[in-house]
Amino acid sequence: MINSQDKAIRRFTSDAKRILRDNVIDILIYGSVARGEAKKESDIDVIVIVKRNAFKMQMRLAALSFDILLETGEYISVQTLKSKELKRDTIFLHNVKRDAIHAL
Numbered sequence: 001m002i003n004s005q006d007k008a009i010r011r012f013t014s015d016a017k018r019i020l021r022d023n024v025i026d027i028l029i030y031g032s033v034a035r036g037e038a039k040k041e042s043d044i045d046v047i048v049i050v051k052r053n054a055f056k057m058q059m060r061l062a063a064l065s066f067d068i069l070l071e072t073g074e075y076i077s078v079q080t081l082k083s084k085e086l087k088r089d090t091i092f093l094h095n096v097k098r099d100a101i102h103a104l
Contacts, residue, residue, distance in 0.1 A: 005033055005044055008074035013103045015064050016048060020057060025049040025083055027103040034099045043075040046103075047086075047096060054080045 013027055031045035032038045050057050058080040065076040086093060 004072055005038060005042070005074055008044060008068050008072045008076060009033075009046075009103060011068055011072070012044075012046065012064065012076050012078075016061060017104070019060055019064065020048070020050060023050050023052060023057065024104070025051060028096060028100040029103050030096045030099045030101070034101045043077045046076055046078045047100075048078060048080045049083050049086055050080055051083065054082050054085075 009029060016027060017024055026049045028047045028049070029044065030047065032042045033044050038044075048057065048061055058078070061078045061080060065078050069075050
């Protein structure tokens with residue numbers, strides 16, 4: 001992981017916990033960053049698992065992601081899912097579960 005990506009992930013995780021409070025269950029980093037294949041221009045793929053109001057939380061976390069992009073130059077591609085959605089059997093979620101790093 002590139003140092004600026006690590007800084008962006010730490011900032012995102014810290015601020016997401018503050019914003020979501022008890023609604024956050026887990027934060028998963030997946031994709032090239034999680035696999036150790038990230039390049040300087042790679043985005044940071046993140047799934048935030050919440051208890052409720054996934055769409056509303058998505059909007060708040062997208063704003064946070066934009067703030068971090070302006071501050072660090074690192075783009076965090078964030079998706080928000082309710083825990084029950086993570087149990088779906090899709091190729092995408094299978095790959096996420098295989099590669100994921102738990103940031104919480």
